[in-house]
Structures are given as structure tokens and as C-alpha cells.
Amino acid sequence: MASLLHSIFFLIILLHLALLTSAQSPYKNITLGSSLSNLDDNPQWTSQSGEFAFGFHPQQGKPVERGAKIQLTSNGVLLLSTQNGTEIWKPQLTDNSQVASAAILNTGNLVLTTTDSTVVWASFDNPTDTLLPTQTLEPGYKLSSRLTEKNYTLGRFGFSLQADNRNLVMYTIALPTEVRNGAYWDSNTVNTGQRLVFNQSGHIYLTLRNGSIINLSSEIPDSTRDYYQRATLDFDGVLRQYTYPRTSASNGRWPESWSSSWSLPENICAANFRGYGSGICGFNSYCRINQAQRPECECPPGYNYLDPQNTFAGCKQNFVSQSCEKNDLRITHGFEMRSVPSTDWPFGDYEGFKSVNENWCGETCLNDCFCAVAIFREGSCWLKRFPLSRGYMNYGSNVKALIKVGNFSTQQVPSVVLDGKNEKENKWFQPVITVLGGCALLTLLFLLLGFYRARPKKQNIRLQDPCTLGVNLLSFTYKELEEATNGYNEELGKGLLHSL
Numbered sequence: 001m002a003s004l005l006h007s008i009f010f011l012i013i014l015l016h017l018a019l020l021t022s023a024q025s026p027y028k029n030i031t032l033g034s035s036l037s038n039l040d041d042n043p044q045w046t047s048q049s050g051e052f053a054f055g056f057h058p059q060q061g062k063p064v065e066r067g068a069k070i071q072l073t074s075n076g077v078l079l080l081s082t083q084n085g086t087e088i089w090k091p092q093l094t095d096n097s098q099v100a101s102a103a104i105l106n107t108g109n110l111v112l113t114t115t116d117s118t119v120v121w122a123s124f125d126n127p128t129d130t131l132l133p134t135q136t137l138e139p140g141y142k143l144s145s146r147l148t149e150k151n152y153t154l155g156r157f158g159f160s161l162q163a164d165n166r167n168l169v170m171y172t173i174a175l176p177t178e179v180r181n182g183a184y185w186d187s188n189t190v191n192t193g194q195r196l197v198f199n200q201s202g203h204i205y206l207t208l209r210n211g212s213i214i215n216l217s218s219e220i221p222d223s224t225r226d227y228y229q230r231a232t233l234d235f236d237g238v239l240r241q242y243t244y245p246r247t248s249a250s251n252g253r254w255p256e257s258w259s260s261s262w263s264l265p266e267n268i269c270a271a272n273f274r275g276y277g278s279g280i281c282g283f284n285s286y287c288r289i290n291q292a293q294r295p296e297c298e299c300p301p302g303y304n305y306l307d308p309q310n311t312f313a314g315c316k317q318n319f320v321s322q323s324c325e326k327n328d329l330r331i332t333h334g335f336e337m338r339s340v341p342s343t344d345w346p347f348g349d350y351e352g353f354k355s356v357n358e359n360w361c362g363e364t365c366l367n368d369c370f371c372a373v374a375i376f377r378e379g380s381c382w383l384k385r386f387p388l389s390r391g392y393m394n395y396g397s398n399v400k401a402l403i404k405v406g407n408f409s410t411q412q413v414p415s416v417v418l419d420g421k422n423e424k425e426n427k428w429f430q431p432v433i434t435v436l437g438g439c440a441l442l443t444l445l446f447l448l449l450g451f452y453r454a455r456p457k458k459q460n461i462r463l464q465d466p467c468t469l470g471v472n473l474l475s476f477t478y479k480e481l482e483e484a485t486n487g488y489n490e491e492l493g494k495g496l497l498h499s500l
Helices: 002-008 017-021 358-366 429-454 466-472 478-484
Strands: 035-037 044-046 052-055 069-072 078-081 087-089 101-104 110-113 119-122 135-137 142-146 154-161 168-174 179-186 193-198 204-208 213-215 227-233 239-245 259-264 286-289 295-298 303-305 315-317 335-341 349-353 373-377 380-384 391-393 400-406
Touching: 044 101, 052 101, 142 227, 154 193, 154 227, 335 358, 358 373, 358 380, 358 400
Parallel strands: 286 391
Antiparallel strands: 035 069, 044 052, 069 078, 078 087, 101 110, 110 119, 135 193, 142 154, 154 168, 168 179, 193 204, 204 213, 227 239, 239 259, 286 295, 303 315, 335 400, 349 380, 373 380, 373 400
């Protein structure tokens, strides 16, 4: 359900700062039959304090169509639907008939309640990517990141207190499925974790079954009386605690954005991403921490982003890969090695050498058609093949990445190799072969036609059926034959005994 909420509309409770300077709205339940439309001027329901709101908010990702509606139906269903009434989303409740009203509490929790105020559904029990003070994360529940900073579709990272072993973990997701890869951070509390708490004072900690706690946030957080607070699993896989002042600064202006007071893990680029997947960044890229202490994904030399709008999606070559054909001049010609300091892809080795120098390491990769990158450190050399995964830059380290790149543009690179010569050198070859083949075929056809027309024709002799020869025979008397032959005076032939 969390992925659906990410996809369709901004369901997470919004901090409604615009109302802070106006009179607070009186507390009012959301009654059955109430509705909001994204065609309304102010499509939202607010809390009693006016600090939280629920409704439509412009976002990238997969927005609902114009005319969509949120309503608490007369039979107690909180429903998001299209303009023509097609259902998009609703909470999973076994019995909606018990719902009498809804409300947004001053904590930011949207609840559905019965006539005796019993809560039968709460948004705090169905988090997406954010926790608010007083909210907990129970075993089996999770946070899921958004795809990018401005795209609220389901992202690549998750944060969960696992139901089977009670270990608090952060992990990557094998999109487009929801299959989890190995954890890149964990609390090391197998079979001892109980629940994650974000308390009213702004502390975030994990309670254990023996009654002790493990603090995750800073020891002295900013006061919730002076600052609004939230904890969000960001699109880059980092859980951050954010603050925003409740009163304006001395110059009378509000800060432009929330500020981060704490993050987990501290350096996600160096995190140990276990199992499958590309790591924090996509394949063929590497992670580095920028001046704002946030991770960025970079392409190595000779590579471009797969999606410039999502730099965490990985990179691709901007040159044609090296050939492994023996007669191909491009085995070594047309390629060179570029170095990137303090950078490593620690997985995917297929060959390793010791007691070698950097030049030998680079030349070995250059002459190996399977090699994409060579890693050199303190006399050791590792060769790596595609795709490159879990790369990161560790400033000041003595490791160096040697990247194999094409030293020509993709427009100049031949895509076909013939007898060791490139396609440009043999561009006349294919049309000549085509013309000669066509001429040979026509010549053969003319020869066959001439042979057929010149051969002698056989006479068409029609044989009678021997069975029908006797049908038209006539009988003659001896006297008639004698008269017809003039007394048998002409000899026709002789046999052994008689003459005819």
C-alpha cells in the first residue's frame, strides 16, 4: 500500500505552514459524505491547530487526473477516485460500517474512528517515507523512499524493523519488484529489537525486549516546542532528521527549506552493500560525498548518465566496446586508460595480480578485451568486467581506478570489422559483392532459358489402346479377296513356309 500512496497523490500529512500566521481553525471532525476535489481552490482538510493538512498537493511522479476526488463516503470508506467514480485507492478495512468520522490530530495522524472514538485506521500505521514525533515503527512495518527528490513514485531504498528477527535494517529494493537486497546498515539487534520510537521530545531510538534502548539520533535534539521535526528516508537511501523553526528568524523571513540535524548512515557511499544490486548508485557509476555532505552519483570518464533527470539510475558507455576478434585492430588501437583517484568498485573482480606497478596494471587491462576497469593499490591490481557495481570515492585513500575508454567519438567508431580493417576502409566492398552476385544470377537464368528454347521438340505420337483395335475390323470372303487382288498376282512377302 505504501508504494501506491507514493504513486497516486500526496497522502502523507503536510506541514501546513501557511496557516500558522492566520487564526487557528476550530476542531471539527470530517463527517461522512465530506469530499475534496483537486478542482477546489483549497483542496485539503486541516488539523485543529492548523499545522497539518491532508489533501491534494502538486507533485511529480504519477499525479491523479484532473477532477479526482477524495471523499469519506456515507458508508464510511475513505476513497480516492477519478472524476467518473473509478476507484484509485482506499484503506484496507475489514468492516467500514463501523466508521463514523475522520479527523486529523494535532500530531499529524489521520484517523478513522467509530462513534465511541475508537480508532480503526490511522495513517501513522501506514507510513510511506516519513515519521513524525509520537510515531512508532512496529515489527514488520517499513519506510520506502521516493524515486528522486521531486518524483514520489516508489524508490530503491527501504527501512524496516524486520518481523522475523527484530533487526532494524536499511536495504535496497530490486525494482520493479519489491524484493529486498542485502542490508547496507543494520542495528545488530537480531531477536532483541522491539520497536522504533520517534518521541515527543525529538529523540529517535530503538527499544529492546530487555527494556534498554539504542539511540539513533543526536543525544540533544532540537526542542519540538521550538522546531517542527520529521524523519524521512530520502531518495538517496539516507534516513535524515529534519527541523524547521516554529517562529520566523530575526529578519522576519522563513528559512527556504528544512535543515538536517542528523543522518543514518553517516557515509552511505562507503556502506557495505551486500547481496545483489548496484549499491547506492546505478551500475557503471560511483558515489561520492559532496560539500553539502550528501551523496552524489558520478559517471567515470567515457560514460554518460542513463537518465540525466535521475543521476542515481546509472551510466552507459559513450564509445563502442572493445572487440575480442584476433584480426580486429580495435583490440588495442582506439582505446586508452584514464585514472580516477581514490575510487574503487570493490566487487566484480575476475582477475588479480600482486607485486606489479601501475603501468603494468593499466596495460594488462588495455590488452584484455574483457576488462573495463583496473583497480591499483599498493602493488596489487584487480581487473573488473561489466557491469561495474557499488562504486564509491573515498577521499585520501591510496587506491586508483584505471578506466578503459575509447579515444574517438562514437560517430567515428566502426560497428563492423572485416579482415582486420574497419568499415570505412571497406565501405566499397558490400555494394561490389551485391552487383557481382546479381550479374551472376541473371547470366545463369539466361543460359537456362536458351537451353530450354533450343532443345529439339519430340513428335506427339498418339497411341491407340490395343484393346480397341479389333472393334473396327471387317471380315472378307476368299472370293472377295481374290477379286480385289486380281487373282493374288502381286507378292507382298515371304515367310518360312508360305508366300503372301
